[in-house]
Amino acid sequence: MIAPRTDLAAYDPETFRRLGHQVVDLLADHLARSQRREGPVLPWAPPERLLADFPATFGAEPSAEAAELLGRVVTASHHLHHPHYVGHQVSAPLPLAALSDFVSSLLNNGMAVYEMGPVATAMERHVLGWMAGLLGLPAGAHGVLTSGGSVGNLTALLAARQARAGHDVWKQGSAAGPPLTVLVPETAHYCLARATRVMGWGEGGVTPVPVDAHFRLRPDALGEALAAARRAGRHPLAVVASAGSTSTGAVDPLEAVADFCEREGLWFHVDGAHGASMVLSERYRSQVRGIERADSVVWDAHKMMLMPALITAVLFREGHRSFEAFSQEASYLFHGEGTRDWNDVAQRTLECTKEMMALKLYTCLRVLGTRVFADALTASFDLARRFADRLEAAPDFQLALRPDCNIVCFRHTPPGVPEAALDALQARLRERLVTQGDFYLVRTTLGGRVWLRTTLINPLTTDVDLEGLLEALRRAV
Template identity: 75%
Template sequence: MAGVLGLPEGSGGVLTSGGSAGNLTALLAARQAKAGFDAWNGGPTAGPPLTVLVPESTHYCIARSVRMMGWGSEGVTPVPVDARYRLRPEALEEALAAAKRAGRRPIAVVASAGSTATGAFDALDAVADFCAKHDLWFHVDGAHGASAALSPRYRHQVKGIERADSVVWDAHKLMMMPALITAVLFRESHRSFEAFAQEASYLFNGQDTRRWSDVALRTLECTKEMMALKLYTCLSTLGTKLFADSVTDTFDLSRRFAERLQSSGDFELAVSPDCNIVCFRHTPQGIPTSELDALQVRLRESLVTSGDFYLVQTTLGGRVWLRTTVINPLTTDEDLDALLNALRRAV
């Protein structure tokens, strides 16, 4: 997986149970590498308060992780996003300055490759440039979208991911594996031991003699199932083309769905999809704008209760949107047309 992303020789990682655990693991490694003090043994008060720069659209587990590490709410410094909910690279300098003015030591930037709400892909190369300039850890939350690297048609969306210090990639999303199988990948493989090490990197200068197979030294879990077996068996038996074709077909299908929403006349598209996450809302004639948010809530409840379709909802720009993740490889254009017709009947 590290090789597919373009990470260099010497990279490596570990499998863990879900994106939340994966992102926490990566941030713990970032803390050991960049804090400048031994927070593992001394705690968060052993040095200046830390923070990470994070796009406003990032998954909630990042804020949860920094709170678990004892950094408090200001452990996350938000970075504005643009109209497509992508991190604005030009806003990073001011976010960095704001964190320092607040008395915080920034140690990392988190970028998204397939954000949870809309599936947005941040400009990873630009973030990598910023991190290199300021000696910050560069982490990519690619839990959902890192699989784009498998697709020749959509690989460009993760350009720059090969420059990351750490990447989280969920195989149980676009690689069709059973949950949970999350890879936490590190540009320097020994960093995976540092996340839970008893000493910081500056104490042993990156020298590591521990075996890669000592998984309990590198993950939150002690006892866990052999999740690698499922992924390895599929890759060794089927190769990567099946998964590459699935990613490409799913992204294509989502784009066709977005085009039908735009041309429908009674649906509104939140943003053109970067991947397989599509946010939209039903806007039938005769419904006042002030009632559209409540309508989306009722529509979702109606469809989920009926059992025919499953939708979630999200809030973007202060408005409620329906959100679908086109991820089942058996989903067709006809299925998505049926979804729209079911929403029309449910009004």
């Protein structure tokens, strides 16, 4: 007798329906508990314990019940929807976006070519056009969605290399010309140095540009950085400016950088992974004035647009530049030498099989409207400014700098603690709060000193929560 096939049973629609209801109920209960501020933000456990709690017992027969296992995953995971999550630049995703992700995972329409992901390809085209319009880029601007800011910045720099290297690097290789470099603020995200090394430019692939006391790029230092790169035998091809740097959220003076790039014939790239979303807000969009002059912009929707990770837009002032980052032929996918169909997305991304990223953002834009995103960003920036006011008024706290966006850096300076001991105190306080689960915040180093760092990215976080954070820090000393 032939045993029934277990793989076919695993596709049973009614089993899926029952489990789907259970999982949605599980997640809805999790959202409700988080909004009531119940339980820890992060139920801290050492790695060895989780290895034991989720063992590698994968037998030929079933060894776990789905709802029970997924329930334990929810309980033991980091709870970003908890209003006391004020840590990294990762959003508390909109529930509708998560449901769209659910649909995307089941449909599994990879987007290398149009016929594999027709609906998501059309949605991506419209979402990118809308984003380019918000940035103020001209007609003809366009781009692609890709998997995160690191890949997005690499994609933009690949296009810059092809456009400004002085020869066809894609066909001739880097050795056909002088070694290349880009001018980058000292505070830029590490992924930019990683990208230049991936491209084979070595340690000198990034030429650092000094920043001011607010950790913003100094335009007056660009000329010397350019000259230093040339003295080192490098061919500078671009300047990268930050719109919302990682450590402090600082926004570089984009208009001044644009002026410099125009004078020197350099590609102007804006790493707006965090801060490009400011264009959504009537109140704060002026802070990124000049972004409309960029040759390329990276913009993460999984930060200030409340999407699940990862959804990153790479937008080009001249839309055809997105094809120049990746130019090879693949006859099993693309039919015809030199084909540049906008609807065959893999011609413009590092990925071949790419998930339906646009589905989540398009669905939320259509169903919820754009005001949801504008209100969330404006409210988080307003909250950051009020938090900064509170820190400045508190005698036992020190604000690092006034925030440009929703990232606030500060330290606890209780009476009687000598200056030399403050760095160790911040590290100890942060560890205590995180391991207890009361709050989740991170730390950074500014000017050689340790600071606590908060990203106010959860729309449910309030002034009362932040006052509670300060009280928790005081109790933890």
